[in-house]
Amino acid sequence: MPRGSTARPRSTAIPPSTDAWVTGNIGQYLGNSVAAVFPALALMLLLGVAAGFVLEVMVFRGRGGILLLFLAGIMVPGQMILLPLFSVYFQAGITGSLWPLIITYTATGLPLTVFMMATYFRAIPREVFEASTLDGASIFRSFFSVALPMARNSIVTVGLVQFFFFWNDLLIALTFTNSSQLRTVQVGLLNFTGQFGATQYGPLFAAICINVFGILAIYLVLNQRIMAGLASGAVKG
Structure with a gap:
């Protein structure tokens, strides 16, 4: 090499997927989600299925009004509850954890879950539960041994729908995550632009692909189970 010439250092390019996983902390964001x-x-599924069973199968005064209250919860915009919930979580001292997300997701998903499960239990003949009662089964035994197996397809369907709502949520997670260690994957993707710069799209697209492929795999597995369960139920009658 001639004297006075400077050698340009060899660039070691990092794959965008590795950069997104290591530097962008996408693994930590996925774990938080x-x-x-x-x-x-x-x-949410445990409480929603139990509430739908009670409101539709059991007979007591005022069950119609309670079901209407759950239906009214579907019409409440999520933006209206964020500030009161944040104040409650702050006074309870749980803002530095994932509990605000867990509690909020459970509460916001219950109205639709209760409504859908009550509608499903309405289609089951009452003779099935009457026969279990005549056989000596308690209400808890009828719920766990009769209602849950018959509502398996509906539970998987509701769980799949609510899973996509929770996983793709940005507003609630952005409101209640006050540190980088608590960010979910959607909040992490939102912060990728500021972390890597507006021109480095490789790590951002790699993180999006990691997120989408994982959700797509879960959807394909659960979707096949739903179709198989519906077909077997139709054959058995």
Whole structure:
């Protein structure tokens, strides 16, 4: 090499997927989404299915009014509850955790879940539950041994719909995550532009692909189970 010439250092290009996973902390954001969405989904399904069973199968005074209250919850805009909920969570001292997301997701998903499950239980013949009662089954045994297996297809369907609502949420997660360690994947994707700059689209697109491919895989698996369950139920009668 001639004297006085300077050698240009060899550039070590980092793949966009590695840059998004390591530098962009997309793995931590995905973990936060899993830790917030799946507990909320399980709690919402348990409470929603039980409430739908009680409001439709059991007979008591005022059940129609309670169901109307749940239906009214569907019409409440989410923007109206953010500020009161933030004040409550701040006074309770849980703003530095994922509990605000879990509680909010569970509460916002209950109205639609209760309505859909009550509609499904309405289509089940009452003779099925009367037969279980005559056989000596309690109300809890009828719920866990009779209602849940028969409502399996509906539970998976409702769970899939609510999963996409929770996973793709940005407004609630952006309101209640006050640190970078608590960001969900949607909030993390929103901050990718500021972290990598407006011109470096590679890490941003790689993070989006990681998120989309994971959701697509879950959808394909659950969708096949729904179709298989509906077909087997139709054959068995």
